[in-house]
Amino acid sequence: MTDVLTLTKALINKKSVTPEDAGCMDLLADLLTPLGFVVEHLDFGDTKNVWIRKGSQAPLFCFAGHTDVVPSGPAEKWQTPPFEATEKDGMLFGRGAADMKGSIAAMVVATQRFIQANPDHKGSIAYLITSDEEGPFINGTTKVIDTLEERNEKIDWCIVGEPSSTAKVGDVVKNGRRGSLTGDLIIKGIQGHVAYPHLARNPIHQVAPALAELANTHWDSGNEFFPPTSFQISNINGGTGAGNVIPGELHICFNFRFSTEVTDQELIKRVTELLDKHQLEYDIKWTFNGQPFLTAAGDLVAATVDAIKDCTGIDTELSTAGGTSDGRFIAPTGAQVVELGPVNATIHKIDECVNINDLSTLTSVYQNILQRLLA
Ligand SMILES: [Zn+2]
Structure with missing residues (x-):
């Protein structure tokens, strides 16, 4: 049996800044193969991925996660070296402690315990790990x-082991995520002297009413699981720097975080119609960052909610807030997907840390979920 704290430390000590894996996947494979798991490396470009599966029967339960971490930032600003896991005051410090090496360690230990208690469990268990x-x-x-x-x-x-919790481990589970769509808009005018505006066409003046309308548009009302779709302008650049020149172009970047009440294609159509209505001359480039997904109800949500109640006493909150995650790639296959991991207060920050007791709790919750679904 592996100890979850020992395994988390071993993973943190491997400096796996994206896209490096630094041996983390081999460590997981070494722990899982004795349990009957088969390891398949699926590397693409500079990215290492591994698919580790035990069993060939349905239903297939999968733990998904990543071994890569974001850079530490200036190491001298850390209280402890970012790539040397250090215990202090009941916390474990190090890059990846919460996002998400602690989760991966908890998954492995939960799997070991579950299989030891249920050697003839039904279905299959898999790991989908990326760098x-x-x-x-x-x-x-x-x-x-x-x-x-x-x-x-x-x-x-x-x-998915992403750090979903906010104050206590298990208080929030993500059962979906909003979609994300970015627009890069160039409004075209005609450059000229501010004193001779009839010889120029000011793109800032032209687009202003359209921007006001975009900012005030009600895109949808959201639904039981999603807040209303939001539109935010993130960048706006125009002008030559001189006070007496009407600029020839204006660049605007904006982003939608959207619910399951609209699609990316509907948003593109509505924005295009609005810009056309204002008779603007423009170019627009769209970047689609992911569909929204939702696992509303079902065996997985029920097992997760009940397991958290069992192990922590908490009535967990189902949430679709936050940024995108790899769940967006898994859910479209028809899989039920939830994200459950440690408290996310320090992720990507200097002095990232995880509560050591939370690692044990998370292990118990993961094991309890396996028990409910596959025993
Ligand atoms: Zn993460």
């Missing part, structure tokens, strides 16, 4: 899912 979650997410989970889809290997239930 590219914090980076450009091109060669990571999305490519592994493509590979699984090609051979019709279907995940039924997936727990």
